[in-house]
Amino acid sequence: MQTQRPNCTALSKRRQRDDETKTDTTAQTVSNIRALTASLFGVAAGTLGLESLPGFFFYFIGTAVVSLLVFSLKAKSDPGAYFFRPLGDFWIGDLFGGLMSFVLTWTLFYGLCNA
Numbered sequence: 001m002q003t004q005r006p007n008c009t010a011l012s013k014r015r016q017r018d019d020e021t022k023t024d025t026t027a028q029t030v031s032n033i034r035a036l037t038a039s040l041f042g043v044a045a046g047t048l049g050l051e052s053l054p055g056f057f058f059y060f061i062g063t064a065v066v067s068l069l070v071f072s073l074k075a076k077s078d079p080g081a082y083f084f085r086p087l088g089d090f091w092i093g094d095l096f097g098g099l100m101s102f103v104l105t106w107t108l109f110y111g112l113c114n115a
Helices: 008-048 052-074 086-092 097-114
Strands: none
Touching: 008 052, 008 097, 052 097
16 A cells, blocks of 8 residues: 655745745734834833933934844844844834824824823
């Protein structure tokens, strides 16, 4: 009696699809973390009364710290294992997407605390 061997191309396609699903899920998780922290940085900057460039520096420094924390704690210092393009998807991705949330909460809390 012959045993039927699984099709190697079907297995490789399934693995590739699973890898794509994992990287998409990882990218979505990092995007959610950045959106939440951008809003929290906006609350902090507005409460502190930061204006103009110091507020934007606060956002960019905070985003860099969050990226480093995700890099060291979640990506285990190897973002290439979790992202297709580590530089674009991990380090630079959502840098300006979170800026809108930051500015919105920054101006809201600045107006509430310093008006």
